[in-house]
Amino acid sequence: MESRESATAPAQPDRGARLEVLVDAARSGREDAIGQIVTELSPLLWQVARAAGSSTSDAEDVLQTVWLRLLTHLDAIHTSAALTAWLVTTTRREAWRVRGAGRRQVPVDQDGLAAVPDQRPGAEDLAVAADLRRELWEALGQLPPHCQELLRIVAFVPRPDYDVVAAQLGMPRGSIGPTRGRCLAKLRALLASSAEGNPDDASRPERQAGR
């Protein structure tokens, strides 16, 4: 499925340039351009909405609303980084708004598990997953919630846009807020201690986890 492909696209170095071309095309009214942006960035926004606590059905509504709103904001957006940052911020706000509107977190007609925001892989997934994946998952779970949200989002952001998006996510919480670097350092420290069974004997001695 193409969404799967696009979800792994952050590794592509020219993705940002391509998005900028698409934004220009969308601004000049090209219908297929906006559609391609939707296909490209919806996997990211899905994670943003879910990390902000949306149920799966809420997340679908949130994404629809955000994309519709983008159409009236295209004139103010010129770079891939600005596009990504605007979409991430707007998705979080919309997810909070929908939660605030009093919708239930678990829709009645859906598999409850699928709608639980803080979802973990099923037993089957864990059974087949490599130890490293399980270690990473467990380490993630030990991070403060804000770090979990930030890293989950940043992991889906196109790489050239990491800095802008991570800075925006950290900003509202002030200078002591979670930054990507600090969250990653914590995660690395947790991974190192779980790999060695001993926090003092980190597997990557060249890195200072505290920084």
Place this chain on the structure above:
Amino acid sequence: MMHPDLSGRPADDETPDESDLAILDGVRELFQAADPMPASLPEQIRFWLALRDLEVEVARLCAEDDGRLLAARGTEQSRTITFDSDSLTIMIRVDANRDGSARIDGWLAPPQSRTIELRTMAETLTTDADDGGRFAFRRVPRGTAQLVARAGPDPDGPTVVAPALVL
């Protein structure tokens, strides 16, 4: 890296190195497996965006009640959902039929007669609201569905589209 569209404020931590990127790749793979976006969603959104040129008004979901909490009512599954737009409020109640399909009873406020469409993944169902604004879809397949209240001659309102919901 400067981004003049934003404040130009640089990130206050260093650029991620290779091991950071590898960890982030791992995080992405985990969430792709644990909580994947429904594969059909981008297509739905593109469909939704294509509607925008048709003089439509977009309703927002403004309330949802889970009727299961009202055990005394005796219905097995029932929920009410309210959509609001500038000119129209659409309230629907979703009940479960014995065969597993859903039944939708709806009301338009202010009361008015309109053609109501329910777009499901398989087909588009159509019915007419009566003068009191009432309408019903007796058997609706489970899955994603989207309500559209077509522009009415009286009063002369725009077509109103509600966000897709999962039945």
